Amino acid sequence: MIVDIQNLEFRWQPDDPPVLRIPALQLAAGEHLFVQGPSGSGKSTLLGLLAGVTTASSGSVRVLDRALEQLGRVERDHFRADHVGYIFQLFNLLPFLSVMDNVLLPCRFSRRRRERARQSAGTLAGEARRLLGQLDLDHPQLHGRAVTTLSVGQQQRVAAARALMGAPELVIADEPTSALDAHRREAFIRLLFDECRRVGATLVFVSHDAALEPLFDRSLTLSGDQQAVAA
Ligand SMILES: Nc1ncnc2c1ncn2[C@@H]1O[C@H](COP(=O)(O)OP(=O)(O)O)[C@@H](O)[C@H]1O
Numbered sequence: 001m002i003v004d005i006q007n008l009e010f011r012w013q014p015d016d017p018p019v020l021r022i023p024a025l026q027l028a029a030g031e032h033l034f035v036q037g038p039s040g041s042g043k044s045t046l047l048g049l050l051a052g053v054t055t056a057s058s059g060s061v062r063v064l065d066r067a068l069e070q071l072g073r074v075e076r077d078h079f080r081a082d083h084v085g086y087i088f089q090l091f092n093l094l095p096f097l098s099v100m101d102n103v104l105l106p107c108r109f110s111r112r113r114r115e116r117a118r119q120s121a122g123t124l125a126g127e128a129r130r131l132l133g134q135l136d137l138d139h140p141q142l143h144g145r146a147v148t149t150l151s152v153g154q155q156q157r158v159a160a161a162r163a164l165m166g167a168p169e170l171v172i173a174d175e176p177t178s179a180l181d182a183h184r185r186e187a188f189i190r191l192l193f194d195e196c197r198r199v200g201a202t203l204v205f206v207s208h209d210a211a212l213e214p215l216f217d218r219s220l221t222l223s224g225d226q227q228a229v230a231a
């Protein structure tokens with residue numbers, strides 16, 4: 001099991017009501033989960049828990065058989081660097097780095113991801129070029145450019161390549177398509193699916209756009225009243 005959530009409750013402050021309550025959620029290797037719900041319903045909070053940025057107030061979030069709430073902050077940082085690819089809502093690309101250096105970034109923090117990238121393509125740069133090519137960014141002159149000179153759609157694909165670099169087991173994406181129009185949204189998701197399948201990654205994809213749900217194997221709806229509904 002890649003993800004195993006049991007009796008999860010999360011509150012930002014001990015005396016606050018929970019912003020998130022998930023009785024049970026299991027994800028096997030390679031599954032693609034769609035997480036939907038209105039703004040403020042806890043979608044980003046759930047991703048933060050899966051990445052070990054925050055930990056459960058009660059209950060458990062196990063990823064790759066490790067209960068994240070039992071790890072210290074430094075251990076969770078290492079765990080995330082090794083095993084989780086994160087595509088942020090605003091991409092979080094480093095503006096002073098080139099496209100290539102942004103994609104190589106996860107390898108700076110994880111020997112495991114360096115090794116897996118080398119296994120895939122021989123060299124780190126080779127794997128970065130392969131991923132960028134798969135995501136329709138295959139012009140070598142583009143790879144040396146500052147990311148800020150790219151279009152929003154291109155930056156989003158750089159962010160996806162970075163998340164996939166070194167084949168993390170879990171890829172999580174926080175509304176990565178909200179800046180795109182409908183047909184480019186779907187095209188991006190299909191590229192993301194293809195690459196997740198290739199590396200065998202489990203994908204958790206958050207969006208408030210219910211029209212994307214049919215593309216996914218499974219979905220989870222956060223209603224905002226602390227009741228999660230799994231399908
Ligand atoms: N760092 C934080 N500290 C305190 N409250 C937060 C923080 N981040 C989010 N919240 C609150 O938690 C709830 C869920 O937020 P969030 O997970 O960002 O929702 P979504 O991603 O579905 O829009 C909201 O009420 C939000 O205001």
Ligand SMILES: [Mg+2]
Pocket residue numbers: 043044045174
């Ligand atoms: Mg959010």
